[in-house]
Amino acid sequence: MERLRTPPAMRSWADARRAEGARIGLVPTMGCLHEGHVSLVRVAKETGCSAVAATIFVNPTQFGPGEDFEKYPRDEARDLAMLEAAGVDAVYLPGVKDMYPEGHQTFIEVTGVSRGLCGAARPGHFRGVATVVAKLFLAAKPHVAVFGEKDCQQLAVIRAMTRDLDFGVEIVGAPIVREEDGLAMSSRNAYLSGGDRIAARCLSRGLFRAKDLFGKGERDAGTLVAAAGAAIDGEPLAKLEYAEGRDPVTLAPLSGRADAVTILVAAKVGPTRLIDNITLGN
Ligand code: PAF
Numbered sequence: 127m128e129r130l131r132t133p134p135a136m137r138s139w140a141d142a143r144r145a146e147g148a149r150i151g152l153v154p155t156m157g158c159l160h161e162g163h164v165s166l167v168r169v170a171k172e173t174g175c176s177a178v179a180a181t182i183f184v185n186p187t188q189f190g191p192g193e194d195f196e197k198y199p200r201d202e203a204r205d206l207a208m209l210e211a212a213g214v215d216a217v218y219l220p221g222v223k224d225m226y227p228e229g230h231q232t233f234i235e236v237t238g239v240s241r242g243l244c245g246a247a248r249p250g251h252f253r254g255v256a257t258v259v260a261k262l263f264l265a266a267k268p269h270v271a272v273f274g275e276k277d278c279q280q281l282a283v284i285r286a287m288t289r290d291l292d293f294g295v296e297i298v299g300a301p302i303v304r305e306e307d308g309l310a311m312s313s314r315n316a317y318l319s320g321g322d323r324i325a326a327r328c329l330s331r332g333l334f335r336a337k338d339l340f341g342k343g344e345r346d347a348g349t350l351v352a353a354a355g356a357a358i359d360g361e362p363l364a365k366l367e368y369a370e371g372r373d374p375v376t377l378a379p380l381s382g383r384a385d386a387v388t389i390l391v392a393a394k395v396g397p398t399r400l401i402d403n404i405t406l407g408n
Contacts, residue, residue, distance in 0.1 A: 127206070127209065127210045127214055127215060127216065127217060128215065128216040128217070129206070129216075129217050129219060130216055130217065130218045130219070131218075131219050131220060131221065131224065132220060132224050133220065133224060133225075133261075133264075133265045136179075136216075136218045136220075136265040136266055137265055137267070139179070139216050139266075140179075140265070140266050140267035140268075141267070143177040143215075144267060148175075148176045148177040149174055149175050149176050149177070149269045149270070150175060150177050150178075150179065150266065150267060150268045150269050150270070151170030151171070151173065151175025151177070151178040151179070151268060151269070151270045151271070151272065152170075152178075152179050152180075152181070152262065152263070152266045152268035152270070152271040152272070152295075153166045153167055153170055153178065153179070153180040153181070153214070153271075153272050154180075154181045154183075154258075154259060154262050154271065154273070155180060155181060155182055155205075156182070156183065156184045156185065156198065156313065157182040157183075157184060157199075157200055157201070157202065157205045157313070158198070158199040158200065158201060158205070158313035158316060159204070159205045159208045159209070159313075160303075160311045160312075160313065160315075161303050161311055162274055162276070162302070162303040162310075162311035162312070163180075163208070163274075164208060164212045165274075165300055165301075165303050166272045166273070166274060166300050167180065167209070167212040167213065167214055167272075168212070169272045169298060169300040170270060170272045170298075171213065173270050173272075173296075173298055175269070175270055177215050177216070178213070178214050178215055178216075179214065179215060179216040179217070179218060179266050179268070180209050180214045180216075180217050180218070181217070181218040181219070181220075181262050181266070182202065182205055182217060182218070182219050183218070183219065183220055183225065183258065183262075184198050184200065185225070185254055185255070185258040186222060186226070186254075187226070187233070187250075187253070187254030187257055187258060188250075188251050188252075188253075188254030188255045188258065189251075189254070190248055190249060190250060190251065193248070194314075194317075198313070199313060199316045199317075202219070218262070218265065218266060220265075225258065225261060232257075233253050233254075233256075233257045234253065234256040234257045234260050234287060234291075235252075235253050235256065236252060236256050236283045236286045236287050236290070238286075239279065239282045239283055239286050239376075239377055240252035240253070240256075240279075240283050242370075242379075243279050243368060243370060243372075243377075243390055243392070244279050244280075244392060244401065245279065246368075247367055247368070247392065247399075252279070252280070252283045255280055255283060255284070256283055256284070256287045259271075259284055259287065260287065260291065260293075263288075263293050263295055268295055269295065269296060270295065270296045270297075270298055271284075271288075271295050271296070271297055271298070272298045272299075272300050273297065273298075273299060273300070274299070274300055274302065274303075275299045275300060275301055275302050275403070276302045276310050276311075276312065276401065276402065276403070277401070278377070278388060278390055278403045279377060279390070281297070281299050282376075282377045284297055285297050302402070302403075304330065307327050307330075308327055308330035308331065308334065309323075309326050309327055309329070309330055310329070310330060310400075310401075310402045312400065312401075314398055314399070314400065315400075317397070317398040318395065318396075318398055321363055321396075322363060322395050322396040322398060325361050325362075325363035325364055325395050325396075326364075326395045326398075326400060328357050328358045328360070328361035328364050328393070328395075329357075329358060329364075329391050329393055329400055329401075329402040330402055331357045332353065332354035332355065332356065332357030332358050332369070332391060333354050333389060333391065333402060333403070333404040334404075335353045335354065335356075335357055336350040336351070336353045336354045336389050336404065336406065337404055337406055339353055340406040340407065345383050345384060345385060346382065346383060346384075347371035347380045347381055347382060347383070347384040347387050348371070348381060348382075350371060350384075350387060350389060350406070351369050351370060351371045351389055352369075354369045354389050354391055355369035355391070358391060358393045361395075363395055363396055364393045364394065364395045365393060365394045366391070366392075366393050367392040367393055367394065367399070368390070368391065368392050369389065369390070369391045370389070370390050370391075371384060371387045371388070371389050372387070372388050372389075372390060373386075373387075373388070374386050374387065374388045374405045374407075374408050384407070385407050386405070386406065386407035386408045387405070387406050387407060388403055388404070388405045388406075389403060389404055389405075389406070390402075390403040391403065
């Protein structure tokens, strides 16, 4: 597994693979890897990628003031061992100065779909995500890039950016991977311990409650969303930030009867902000 630390090194690797006729798959991450990330590598291979690159970069521009950029969990040695075991061909690990050298002043802003939900709670977050993902695409020149569906709004932002800027990269969403008790896997789960870890189940519990209702024939988006939100509101250690029903394709707000709906939730459990979602009827 090659380790590449600068944009020119990443570009040379990509150029060489393209010259050999490889189909390049990219799995962007911020490290602190878990089974969910390993599944993204698997999906890249399943979509026919013959050369898979993963990236590990904790991107400062997607963190707001007072957020967890400094304390975001980092463990390069463990991450590299996991990627090697998953069969990744190259890992891109640029430093902050490689990605944002002195004088950097260009950002990408996806407007519509970045608004509301996490975009409202984390101003500037999706501008940072879109900018770094564009830079990763330009360095790694992938044919396919795989992102987790847990970050549902992020996936929609990246799809819009890729389409609007004609990147010619196929964006693939990979299903959420859950712990046995339902908690969606996330690097930030490392912050949870004791009571917070148990309380964190309320997000998936609410979504599964909505799924049950949907299975029994309930189609009112408001009722389904209320069921998801109530599970979080009923957990004393959790503070609901949002529970919303959106169109599964466009992420436009939905109300009234919905034969297909994505329910997105965000909550703070103790000091840890968690998100989760479920799509019903698709
Ligand atoms: O989902 C993530 O880990 C990050 O937001 C991403 C897409 C790697 C951009 O920094």
